Amino acid sequence: MDFTIRAATLEDCEDIRRMMSELAEYQKVADQVTITQKDLEQDGFSKKPFFHAIITEVPEQHKTKDGHTKIGYSIYFYTYSSWKGRAVFMEDLYVMPEFRGKGIGKALMSKIAQLRDILMFLKCLLGRAAGCTQLNFTVLNWNKTALDFYQNQGSVDVTSDLGYHYMCCHGDAFQKMADSDP
Amino acid sequence: MDFTIRAATLEDCEDIRRMMSELAEYQKVADQVTITQKDLEQDGFSKKPFFHAIITEVPEQHKTKDGHTKIGYSIYFYTYSSWKGRAVFMEDLYVMPEFRGKGIGKALMSKIAQLRDILMFLKCLLGRAAGCTQLNFTVLNWNKTALDFYQNQGSVDVTSDLGYHYMCCHGDAFQKMADSDP
Numbered sequence: 580m581d582f583t584i585r586a587a588t589l590e591d592c593e594d595i596r597r598m599m600s601e602l603a604e605y606q607k608v609a610d611q612v613t614i615t616q617k618d619l620e621q622d623g624f625s626k627k628p629f630f631h632a633i634i635t636e637v638p639e640q641h642k643t644k645d646g647h648t649k650i651g652y653s654i655y656f657y658t659y660s661s662w663k664g665r666a667v668f669m670e671d672l673y674v675m676p677e678f679r680g681k682g683i684g685k686a687l688m689s690k691i692a693q694l695r696d697i698l699m700f701l702k703c704l705l706g707r708a709a710g711c712t713q714l715n716f717t718v719l720n721w722n723k724t725a726l727d728f729y730q731n732q733g734s735v736d737v738t739s740d741l742g743y744h745y746m747c748c749h750g751d752a753f754q755k756m757a758d759s760d761p
Numbered sequence: 762m763d764f765t766i767r768a769a770t771l772e773d774c775e776d777i778r779r780m781m782s783e784l785a786e787y788q789k790v791a792d793q794v795t796i797t798q799k800d801l802e803q804d805g806f807s808k809k810p811f812f813h814a815i816i817t818e819v820p821e822q823h824k825t826k827d828g829h830t831k832i833g834y835s836i837y838f839y840t841y842s843s844w845k846g847r848a849v850f851m852e853d854l855y856v857m858p859e860f861r862g863k864g865i866g867k868a869l870m871s872k873i874a875q876l877r878d879i880l881m882f883l884k885c886l887l888g889r890a891a892g893c894t895q896l897n898f899t900v901l902n903w904n905k906t907a908l909d910f911y912q913n914q915g916s917v918d919v920t921s922d923l924g925y926h927y928m929c930c931h932g933d934a935f936q937k938m939a940d941s942d943p
Binding site: 603661726757 | 784790793794800811843845846852894895896900902908917920921926927929931935938
């Protein structure tokens with residue numbers, strides 16, 4: 580099936596928010612998602628964006644029964660590893676169920692990995708340091724399809740292999756932490 | 762004990778790199794760390810830094826037997842949660858062993874949580890959206906002291922509670938992913 584991948588624009592935020600809900604439903608965490616389309620518009624498409632996004636589109640003839648042609652996306656941002664240096668974190672990778680198994684997920688991931696090469700190109704151009712050396716993300720341990728998919732691409736489960744647990748401090752605890760005077 | 766926390770500068774990179782090695786030794790991952798002092802200088806202190814760092818200093822009279830007064834640090838950067846929006850990721854939090862149990866770790870973490878308020882202040886000033894709502898990080902599951910410390914601050918173990926595993930694609934696998942043509 581034909582599909583294209585391109586950088587997302589402001590006009591894609593409605594579809595990204597829709598697909599974020601679909602992903603959260605699938606991951607059984609829909610109640611956790613409070614982000615709005617406006618948040619995405621502000622945070623991803625201002626002068627200093629907090630994230631970047633790419634989107635997959637299919638031609639009109641393959642649109643879903645609800646009329647959608649934007650059928651997959653990925654959200655990522657640059658991070659830093661104190662072991663290896665520059666890195667990319669893939670926050671979301673999603674392809675609508677009826678379009679899975681066609682190489683779209685792999686193509687989205689590949690696009691993000693290629694950013695390293697873009698950074699390396701910039702290095703030559705601007706004298707900046709080399710690009711990213713790794714891609715990080717999280718996956719639900721009960722989602723065998725996703726785990727298999729990522730491991731088939733050579734990804735390593737850092738939690739299983741080394742015991743790293745992902746932690747979060749939010750809500751009142753985060754407020755309290757900010758309020759305590761060091 | 763008196764201590765101060767301040768934003769790190771280029772001149773702190775030697776000490777940050779030294780403490781990164783100490784942290785990696787403690788975490789039994791010293792062989793994984795390939796980052797250099799020069800990487801830190803380039804990546805953290807250019808016009809578009811990949812990370813931010815804060816450092817703890819003690820007065821001369823409390824210096825270590827090796828003469829160090831810079832005895833703790835934290836590295837962090839802004840990330841994005843597709844559930845909640847703007848977030849901070851704390852890549853490292855380290856206090857030299859002889860200075861633990863004095864509230865320095867908590868003070869470093871608190872400093873990072875306060876960044877949310879700084880962002881909120883900027884919102885009023887610049888009309889930007891509200892600041893970060895959560896702090897994320899990883900911790901080794903065998904490091905009970907660290908786990909207890911973080912949980913005492915109200916942090917939640919997302920891996921244990923929801924099953925999220927932290928994944929990494931690097932080296933040849935990352936190269937191969939970038940090379941595959943979507």
